[in-house]
Amino acid sequence: xxxxxxxxxxxxxxxxxxxxxxxxxxxxxxxxxxxxxxxxxxxxxxxxxxxxxxxxxxxxxxxxxxxxxxxxxxxxxxxxxxxxxxxxxxxxxxxxxxxxxxxxxxxxxxxxxxxxxxxxxxxxxxxxxxxxxxxxxxxxxxxxxxxxxxxxxxxxxxxxxxxxxxxxxxxxxxxxxxxxxxxxxxxxxxxxxxxxxxxxxxxxxxxxxxxxxxxxxxxxxxxxxxxxxxxxxxxxxxxxxxxxxxxxxxxxxxxxxxxxxxxxxxxxxxxxxxxxxxxxxxxxxxxxxxxxxxxxxxxxxxxxxxxxxxxxxxxxxxxxxxxxxxxxxxxxxxxxxxxxxxxxxxxxxxxxxxxxxxxxxxxxxxxxxxxxxxxxxxxxxxxxxxxxxxxxxxxxxxxxxxxxxxxxxxxxxxxxxxxxx
Amino acid sequence: xxxxxxxxxxxxxxxxxxxxxxxxxxxxxxxxxxxxxxxxxxxxxxxxxxxxxxxxxxxxxxxxxxxxxxxxxxxxxxxxxxxxxxxxxxxxxxxxxxxxxxxxxxxxxxxxxxxxxxxxxxxxxxxxxxxxxxxxxxxxxxxxxxxxxxxxxxxxxxxxxxxxxxxxx
Numbered sequence: 001x002x003x004x005x006x007x008x009x010x011x012x013x014x015x016x017x018x019x020x021x022x023x024x025x026x027x028x029x030x031x032x033x034x035x036x037x038x039x040x041x042x043x044x045x046x047x048x049x050x051x052x053x054x055x056x057x058x059x060x061x062x063x064x065x066x067x068x069x070x071x072x073x074x075x076x077x078x079x080x081x082x083x084x085x086x087x088x089x090x091x092x093x094x095x096x097x098x099x100x101x102x103x104x105x106x107x108x109x110x111x112x113x114x115x116x117x118x119x120x121x122x123x124x125x126x127x128x129x130x131x132x133x134x135x136x137x138x139x140x141x142x143x144x145x146x147x148x149x150x151x152x153x154x155x156x157x158x159x160x161x162x163x164x165x166x167x168x169x170x171x172x173x174x175x176x177x178x179x180x181x182x183x184x185x186x187x188x189x190x191x192x193x194x195x196x197x198x199x200x201x202x203x204x205x206x207x208x209x210x211x212x213x214x215x216x217x218x219x220x221x222x223x224x225x226x227x228x229x230x231x232x233x234x235x236x237x238x239x240x241x242x243x244x245x246x247x248x249x250x251x252x253x254x255x256x257x258x259x260x261x262x263x264x265x266x267x268x269x270x271x272x273x274x275x276x277x278x279x280x281x282x283x284x285x286x287x288x289x290x291x292x293x294x295x296x297x298x299x300x301x302x303x304x305x306x307x308x309x310x311x312x313x314x315x316x317x318x319x320x321x322x323x324x325x326x327x328x329x330x331x332x333x334x335x336x337x338x339x340x341x342x343x344x345x346x347x348x349x350x351x352x353x354x355x356x357x358x359x360x361x362x363x364x365x366x367x368x369x370x371x372x373x374x375x376x377x378x379x380x381x382x383x384x385x386x387x388x389x390x391x392x393x394x395x396x397x398x399x400x401x402x403x404x405x406x407x408x409x410x411x412x413x414x415x416x417x418x419x420x421x
Numbered sequence: 422x423x424x425x426x427x428x429x430x431x432x433x434x435x436x437x438x439x440x441x442x443x444x445x446x447x448x449x450x451x452x453x454x455x456x457x458x459x460x461x462x463x464x465x466x467x468x469x470x471x472x473x474x475x476x477x478x479x480x481x482x483x484x485x486x487x488x489x490x491x492x493x494x495x496x497x498x499x500x501x502x503x504x505x506x507x508x509x510x511x512x513x514x515x516x517x518x519x520x521x522x523x524x525x526x527x528x529x530x531x532x533x534x535x536x537x538x539x540x541x542x543x544x545x546x547x548x549x550x551x552x553x554x555x556x557x558x559x560x561x562x563x564x565x566x567x568x569x570x571x572x573x574x575x576x577x578x579x580x581x582x583x584x585x586x587x588x589x590x
């Protein structure tokens with residue numbers, strides 16, 4: 001069995017006891033950073049590691065931190081006017097990694113946030129956690145409380161002169177708040193409507209101040225990289241996609257669950273080795289790879305390496321690391337319809353392509369499922385999906401047609417079947 | 422609306438909340454007053470725990486207390502699905518119907534519940550005991566089908582198990 005890196009503590013330590021985390025080497029990275037490194041050193045180390053955002057967008061983390069640090073000095077902003085935000089609004093259907101990190105190893109994520117605060121020059125951090133994740137919220141609140149008591153949060157941390165506070169905000173049930181600018185709006189007490197970008201968060205984020213926003217898994221990588229070195233981390237994975245990733249394998253497999261593997265691992269290895277193969281040895285029909293707003297793949301793609309280079313040409317992506325597996329016999333058009341129903345509900349309504357497009361796509365798919373569609377509906381579906389991709393206001397409307405497009409691309413016969421009556 | 426005229430002898434609106442409830446609501450507002458709009462989401466979460474839902478009278482009280490417009494509060498309350506403007510059942514059962522749970526049988530599970538309870542998702546039983554909802558991904562797709570009864574999460578549910586859950590609940 002391969003070594004567990006990100007999930008090493010999960011199910012091993014007591015997540016409600018900071019001492020348990022410390023005994024496993026916890027807060028060693030923070031001490032090292034505060035006693036022996038400058039913020040620039042930390043940023044250089046993260047850049048060298050090749051770490052990219054694990055929420056789905058895969059933006060280089062070190063670069064994001066650098067922009068935030070520089071934004072402050074360029075604008076002469078006071079240090080207390082910068083923020084680190086942890087995007088813990090996990091809600092992408094098929095994705096369940098952040099929940100485990102928050103529930104089973106909250107201090108790892110918190111330690112990552114404090115280091116991000118030191119590197120970017122922020123003094124306050126917010127965890128925006130999905131409202132439904134009741135246990136994640138209470139575990140993180142407890143972790144913050146304990147860290148404060150041990151002098152790892154608050155004024156003058158470990159005598160370094162660096163001060164940082166962390167706060168938890170609970171979401172209120174809106175998938176759109178996973179979009180970073182909509183998430184800021186929610187923390188600010190507003191409706192979760194995305195803002196237009198630019199300006200990007202490192203320039204104008206939370207309360208219009210320079211902000212670094214990182215996914216839970218991204219922050220969890222940080223203490224590990226500091227402890228074991230950027231060179232070691234960059235040696236994992238592939239040239240374009242360095243490091244390890246947590247994959248959430250669900251659906252028609254024998255052992256669904258979270259598995260970590262270096263980038264470059266094939267879908268076949270993940271599904272047939274890690275997750276034990278198909279339940280009941282049924283043939284594999286489809287994989288929704290990267291999350292509900294990513295792309296479907298078929299059994300011919302099983303030998304594709306999972307990394308940032310190999311999946312996009314197929315119309316799919318690494319995304320959040322979600323791998324939802326469907327067996328032969330599934331009504332794929334109905335699955336696509338159900339998935340489209342989710343985006344119809346979650347569209348914030350601010351822009352017409354997403355608001356109207358999501359509704360039309362859902363209606364057409366419903367027609368097809370009921371056997372009331374025509375062959376021209378399939379073309380209309382593709383036309384609408386492509387229009388949404390190029391004209392929507394934010395990532396939701398840009399990404400949500402992807403499963404529709406890839407399903408039509410790889411499972412055209414299933415769609416045609418629906419119109420041949 | 423007395424809250425907005427600045428009148429000191431504020432009259433409590435006639436509604437189902439007791440003076441004790443209003444006192445608790447005011448305490449929540451007071452604790453966040455300085456932060457104003459920034460703390461609107463936490464205030465709504467806490468007040469809803471007291472009231473069970475957020476009717477116009479409560480929204481106005483919050484607006485006045487945080488010094489923001491009632492329309493701002495209304496806009497936020499109606500944007501997020503975890504805030505309710507209508508009374509809810511004593512308990513709430515949320516069944517995930519996102520793709521993995523859907524593929525693993527959430528449709529049959531919801532059908533069983535509809536049949537048993539005589540309500541559709543989004544509705545509350547006549548005795549006011551239970552509200553049934555379908556929700557999107559609860560982040561435990563490896564243990565589909567997933568549902569939450571209030572704050573408790575249940576995994577690997579079958580139609581039979583969920584039926585028992587409702588009876589016990």
